[in-house]
Amino acid sequence: MAAPVIGATSYVEESSMGTWHDMPAVWLPDDYIAPLRAAGAVVAVLPEQDPALAADALARVDALYLTGGYDVDPAVYGADAHERCDAPRAGRDAWEIALVREATAQGMPILGVCRGAQVLNVARGGTLHQHVPDVVGHDDYQMGDAIFRDLGVSVLPDTLLATLHPLEREVPMYHHQAIDRLGEGLVVAARSVHGLVEAIEDPAQAFCLALQWHPEHDELTAVWDGFVAAARSSAAR
Template sequence: MVSNDSEPADRPRPLIGLPTYYGRGQYGVWDRDAAFLPSVYVTAITRAGGRVVLLPPEQPWSAAEVAALDGIVLTGGDDVDPTLYEATAHPRTQVPNARRDSFETTLYRHARQSDIPVLAICRGAQIVNTVHGGTLHQHLPDLTGFGPHEAEVKDEFAVVDVVTVPGTTTSATIGETVSVRCHHHQAIDRLGEGLNVSGHAGDGCIEAFETPDARMLAVQWHPEETLDDLRLFTELVNAAGDRARMTIDPTVEARP
């Protein structure tokens, strides 16, 4: 993005909300419940020019509270509750985290209502798909024709080549092809209403989709794990900055 030297140097960076999750944490002499999020998410947004507020999955935010954010990253994590898409749990589907599911579905609905840019990552992409009425494959290894989308070794990622769809914002942002780091045993089955596929793996697995207005970009992979390529985060932060400026001054035009 071309900088605008006429803008005030002290203009606040766009504020990006990142949902966290609860887990057991050990730090110092303590072993207690804590709100977690891998720091790479924070680093990616910060390097892309944003500032971060961490959102623990407590009581859902109201529409007015969400509207105070400039952008949102729906972060990765555990499997989405199958009841959100009216399915019975597969034996390999993780125990649902109803509190987080409720928090993030509400967060996304309010974001769309307030025209807040959203980048949805892995689990976040699946949350978005269910909100739009879509469904998920609950365990890819059970299905014929799909290659590995998660590494066999714990705490590692599979490398998957993704081809983007010409004419989409995803393609304009990251190019025609990209090698990505994946870790998902679930994937998009039926795409939700009002969503367009913007990238897929060689085996046909949907790896990216977006809304027609491009205010929501979703990827099934983990771009935060490749900090030397911040294009998706920069796209979000730039869109969030545009929204913040138009909120302050409605006569300001967004980037073309």
């Protein structure tokens, strides 16, 4: 059977490489997509563009992968920005929300990681805690300097995630925002030791799962294998 094609969202930011400096560039850390390659998928990067083209983009892939990145603009869910919020990336927000809504309408497999979990929730009408230390009282979830912190999560039984991940385990964290009010149709699939929502899913879809932690920095592969298997089934249909 042919390898499934997974569409992955990406950054569009000023970057430098060699003699080229401060150029707008489409980029994505390889850590995000290496597990998909290892699981047998082809990855197509979907940089931000006109949200009206979401259906055309998804017509050419078998699954949608929402990767990490900067904060979702609080204006999207009707809130004023916290002082610690990143500068808005309105184009990326609009593009990814359009992709989520189209993929959901099609019943296409969706996997979100970190920002991807937040985008999924906001696209369904949910909201975010804009700065986790205001909720839990410490900075353990984002230590800074790209240092991932292992913290415990509890996966809820009878969820899709429970078929792919141990019910109790430490996982690599790096996020200063988190899911607050759940979006329509979404349920909690895991919580942290401090009660924060760390994974969500849509039980009405064959595969719609998003993790607030970073499985690309974890040795477990079952989530990736399950997502690629779902993409392969989607391609066969």
